[in-house]
Amino acid sequence: MASALTEKLSRLVKEVRGQARITESNVSDMLREVRMALLEADVALPVVRDFIARVKEKALGAEVVGSLTPGQVLVSVIQRELAATMGEGVSDLNLAAQPPAVILMAGLQGAGKTTTTAKLAKHLIERRKKKVLTVSGDVYRPAAIEQLKTVTKQAGAEWFPSSPEQKPLEIARAALDYAKKHYFDVLLVDTAGRLAIDEALMAEIKQLHAALNPVETLFVVDAMQGQDAINTARAFKEALPLTGIVLTKLDGDSRGGAALSVRTVTGAPIKFAGVSEKIDGLEVFDAERHAGRVLGMGDIVALVEQVTAGVDMAAAQKLAAKVKSGDGFDLEDFLDQLRQMKKMGGLSTLMDKLPSQMSAKASEADLGRAEKEMKRKEGIICSMTPQERRKPELLKATRKRRIAAGAGVQVQEVNRLLKEFEQMQGVMKKMKGGGLMKMMKKLGG
Numbered sequence: 001m002a003s004a005l006t007e008k009l010s011r012l013v014k015e016v017r018g019q020a021r022i023t024e025s026n027v028s029d030m031l032r033e034v035r036m037a038l039l040e041a042d043v044a045l046p047v048v049r050d051f052i053a054r055v056k057e058k059a060l061g062a063e064v065v066g067s068l069t070p071g072q073v074l075v076s077v078i079q080r081e082l083a084a085t086m087g088e089g090v091s092d093l094n095l096a097a098q099p100p101a102v103i104l105m106a107g108l109q110g111a112g113k114t115t116t117t118a119k120l121a122k123h124l125i126e127r128r129k130k131k132v133l134t135v136s137g138d139v140y141r142p143a144a145i146e147q148l149k150t151v152t153k154q155a156g157a158e159w160f161p162s163s164p165e166q167k168p169l170e171i172a173r174a175a176l177d178y179a180k181k182h183y184f185d186v187l188l189v190d191t192a193g194r195l196a197i198d199e200a201l202m203a204e205i206k207q208l209h210a211a212l213n214p215v216e217t218l219f220v221v222d223a224m225q226g227q228d229a230i231n232t233a234r235a236f237k238e239a240l241p242l243t244g245i246v247l248t249k250l251d252g253d254s255r256g257g258a259a260l261s262v263r264t265v266t267g268a269p270i271k272f273a274g275v276s277e278k279i280d281g282l283e284v285f286d287a288e289r290h291a292g293r294v295l296g297m298g299d300i301v302a303l304v305e306q307v308t309a310g311v312d313m314a315a316a317q318k319l320a321a322k323v324k325s326g327d328g329f330d331l332e333d334f335l336d337q338l339r340q341m342k343k344m345g346g347l348s349t350l351m352d353k354l355p356s357q358m359s360a361k362a363s364e365a366d367l368g369r370a371e372k373e374m375k376r377k378e379g380i381i382c383s384m385t386p387q388e389r390r391k392p393e394l395l396k397a398t399r400k401r402r403i404a405a406g407a408g409v410q411v412q413e414v415n416r417l418l419k420e421f422e423q424m425q426g427v428m429k430k431m432k433g434g435g436l437m438k439m440m441k442k443l444g445g
């Protein structure tokens with residue numbers, strides 16, 4: 001699905017290329033594809049509608065600047081809007097309260113509350129050097145209390161005992177009291193969840209909220225819930241002033257659309273993502289990265305920006321003009337090209353930013369090798385005299401041996417480089433200039 005969308009989008013980007021403005025008609029085809037992609041990613045329908053309307057409004061007003069094509073501008077509007085909807089940047093836990101800062105965990109049964117409680121305890125201990133206490137208010141399932149005890153131990157935090165005979169409110173008050181007396185920085189309160197929303201459950205958690213006055217009320221939601229996430233989120237939002245969301249099970253095969261629905265309905269920032277069952281399987285949520293995941297198009301915007309910012313456009317244009325004027329393409333120019341590639345952050349950075357299904361083709365080992373080879377090539381050219389670089393035909397056996405020794409490589413490698421240079425020279429002649437520019441444009445969209 002993701003690759004199909006990426007293909008469709010890049011085809012549409014090509015179609016609108018060359019048109020100077022973004023218009024109603026060249027935008028609507030692309031938006032139709034995006035709408036489908038969002039629905040397939042399990043974003044709830046009302047959320048999709050709103051989103052498309054906002055993108056349309058922004059895109060129609062957007063100016064097409066510099067070397068970007070309308071298609072690229074549209075992709076960037078889509079991705080920016082997606083990231084903005086999912087929240088700007090990253091936001092960590094707010095602990096600005098008289099200690100102990102209380103964090104209340106809310107969500108359906110099986111959402112991952114208990115697991116996330118322990119993950120957060122570990123995060124707070126390791127990253128923020130806090131003294132953390134956990135307590136379970138789930139008096140309906142004795143196993144839940146035991147489960148919290150086990151995972152709290154794994155996290156290296158302290159667990160406050162509770163039992164099914166007690167009332168949740170009573171437990172919470174006792175834990176808070178204990179946390180105050182023993183100078184804990186944070187108290188994490190795990191709560192009972194039901195399989196579906198029910199009145200009694202909501203009343204109970206509201207009571208807990210009133211008694212504890214938590215600085216963070218986190219809504220834990222399973223990313224695999226897909227379309228249903230919107231209803232659960234709405235119910236919890238009506239019951240509690242949510243301060244953040246934890247999206248669990250993002251390691252599953254969900255398309256992550258729940259993030260968009262939940263965020264839109266609650267207005268609360270997504271603070272963390274659960275990415276495995278293990279205690280360290282928690283990541284600070286990165287909205288922009290996730291936006292790329294939902295649309296399956298990778299961080300195309302960042303790529304476009306990096307390509308246009310990193311490349312010395314003046315140098316590229318000079319080169320293009322030179323080839324066009326028939327001055328020829330020499331080893332100096334070849335070296336320039338190698339350096340431009342390096343400036344753009346190297347191959348692996350570029351590949352990272354491409355949609356995953358594209359970058360998956362090149363393994364890390366391949367990239368590492370390619371980068372090393374690029375450095376060796378640079379070394380070889382740098383071992384030549386300026387005259388040799390301008391007139392590669394001077395390079396006979398003795399000179400090649402000297403260059404190989406200088407660069408610390410075998411003569412065969414020098415030959416290989418020269419062959420590659422000749423091929424590139426051929427391509428440049430055929431393109432009659434603009435080779436590099438064309439390549440950049442291709443990368444950009």
Ligand code: GDP
Pocket residue numbers: 107108109110111112113114115116193248249250251252273274275276277281
């Ligand atoms: P609770 O009922 O809300 O407390 O949910 P639990 O914490 O007991 O989690 C329910 C199930 O989901 C357990 O089997 C967890 O191991 C699993 N789980 C929780 N978070 C994640 C996650 O981020 N990724 C994966 N793969 N599994 C998770």
